[in-house]
Amino acid sequence: MDRLRLGVNIDHVATIRNARGGDNPDPVRAALLAQSAGADGITAHLREDRRHVRDADMKAIAEAIDIPLNFEMAATEEMQRIALATKPHAVCLVPERREERTTEGGLEVAGDADRLTAYIAPFTEAGARVSLFVAPDPRQIEASARVGAAVIELHTGAYCDAVAEGRTEEAAAELERLTAAAAQAHDLGLEVHAGHGLAYDNVTPIAAIPQVVELNIGHFLIGEAVFRGLPAALAEMRRLMDLARGA
Numbered sequence: 665m666d667r668l669r670l671g672v673n674i675d676h677v678a679t680i681r682n683a684r685g686g687d688n689p690d691p692v693r694a695a696l697l698a699q700s701a702g703a704d705g706i707t708a709h710l711r712e713d714r715r716h717v718r719d720a721d722m723k724a725i726a727e728a729i730d731i732p733l734n735f736e737m738a739a740t741e742e743m744q745r746i747a748l749a750t751k752p753h754a755v756c757l758v759p760e761r762r763e764e765r766t767t768e769g770g771l772e773v774a775g776d777a778d779r780l781t782a783y784i785a786p787f788t789e790a791g792a793r794v795s796l797f798v799a800p801d802p803r804q805i806e807a808s809a810r811v812g813a814a815v816i817e818l819h820t821g822a823y824c825d826a827v828a829e830g831r832t833e834e835a836a837a838e839l840e841r842l843t844a845a846a847a848q849a850h851d852l853g854l855e856v857h858a859g860h861g862l863a864y865d866n867v868t869p870i871a872a873i874p875q876v877v878e879l880n881i882g883h884f885l886i887g888e889a890v891f892r893g894l895p896a897a898l899a900e901m902r903r904l905m906d907l908a909r910g911a
């Protein structure tokens with residue numbers, strides 16, 4: 665099996681900065697540190713409410729890093745304009761609600777297929793890989809292939825919550841759904857990523873899903889970096905991911 669890629673999401677460096685205003689801590693510095701510590705990509709989510717990463721951060725990160733940038737965003741006209749100007753390696757379309765604390769579910773692809781087909785086309789023409797952040801739902805996976813996405817990112821939040829809350833049967837059922845969704849997506853020719861809520865104590869079964877080629881991890885790693893530093897936090901995640909793949 666090929667080595668699983670680790671994309672590091674630096675959103676919550678910006679969350680800490682924004683708590684006080686000013687420039688510190690700097691998400692660009694975090695992206696560069698993650699890059700030098702072996703991250704395979706940087707992920708950042710420009711939310712419509714700009715609660716963490718801001719437009720200038722996205723631009724500065726895109727200019728500073730040498731590894732791929734995965735630009736997470738809602739499928740709005742404003743975001744399409746900004747992302748096309750930023751020229752990221754990939755865009756990941758996610759659902760967004762202003763009142764949510766974090767991204768709560770997967771994108772509704774099946775029910776919005778015509779709009780998404782038209783929305784995705786300019787990105788593909790511009791050379792950006794389009795990823796759809798979806799729940800492990802066969803209907804959404806099938807629709808993701810149909811609308812022209814190159815990649816899906818499976819939302820692992822429900823699985824991580826079930827593990828954290830000791831709901832072992834639900835965690836096992838969600839893991840089964842994720843495993844089946846990864847196989848279905850791969851059979852449809854989609855590249856498969858996964859992410860949301862991943863941490864040292866829940867990453868192994870997700871990293872072991874053979875069709876998954878990339879994990880995007882943010883909140884836990886930035887929190888862990890407070891205690892052991894970002895390079896060491898990443899190195900431990902990398903070790904667990906490699907172990908899960910038998911690498």
Ligand SMILES: CC(=O)[C@@H](O)[C@H](O)COP(=O)(O)O
Binds near residue numbers: 758
């Ligand atoms: C889509 C996704 O999973 C990430 O962008 C993550 O959600 C970032 O953190 P927030 O949800 O707190 O913006």
Ligand SMILES: NCC(=O)COP(=O)(O)O
Binds near residue numbers: 858
């Ligand atoms: N798309 C998931 C992501 O980028 C990171 O999510 P989290 O680890 O911050 O929950």
